[in-house]
Amino acid sequence: MADSPPIRSALDDLHLTDDPLADAVRVSAAAARAGFDWRSVGPVVSAVRSEVVELEEAITADDGPAQHHELGDVLLAVCNLARHLGVAPDEALRDANHRFEQRFRTLEGRARAEGHALTDLDDDDLERRWQAAKRTLRRMEGGGVPPRA
Numbered sequence: 120m121a122d123s124p125p126i127r128s129a130l131d132d133l134h135l136t137d138d139p140l141a142d143a144v145r146v147s148a149a150a151a152r153a154g155f156d157w158r159s160v161g162p163v164v165s166a167v168r169s170e171v172v173e174l175e176e177a178i179t180a181d182d183g184p185a186q187h188h189e190l191g192d193v194l195l196a197v198c199n200l201a202r203h204l205g206v207a208p209d210e211a212l213r214d215a216n217h218r219f220e221q222r223f224r225t226l227e228g229r230a231r232a233e234g235h236a237l238t239d240l241d242d243d244d245l246e247r248r249w250q251a252a253k254r255t256l257r258r259m260e261g262g263g264v265p266p267r268a
Contacts, residue, residue, distance in 0.1 A: 129149050129152060130149050130150070132149075133149055140194075140208040140209045141207075143195050144198050144199075144201060144207075147195075160200070164200065166199070167193070169196075170193045170196045171193055177189045221252075225252035225256060226245075229251075230248060
């Protein structure tokens, strides 16, 4: 009996890099080209929600290895959603980091100006201040960024 040639996979020609976000998009795109994909964005959003539920279950169980596994699944599902939306996940994350930094600096500066250390504020006060910082920065859009504290 002759050896049969190995079965080729749609993923065989992928070369993973040091950029796991881009790799996740490339892997899901290769699978999509082979016919393994959702036809619309709605089910992808549902998949993200499902993965978050599984992560919450791992957190509730206080299962560290499962948390690691499920967080990876959440990130992969979000990258797949990014591909469906035509959004580069690394760029979206970079922008989110920038917004977070602006909001945090605004919140922190205001608290400091009022004589408060963030460690002394309760969760409700921190959330109220966070929402206020978001509103302030939305009003400032196009008008610059708040000064660094």
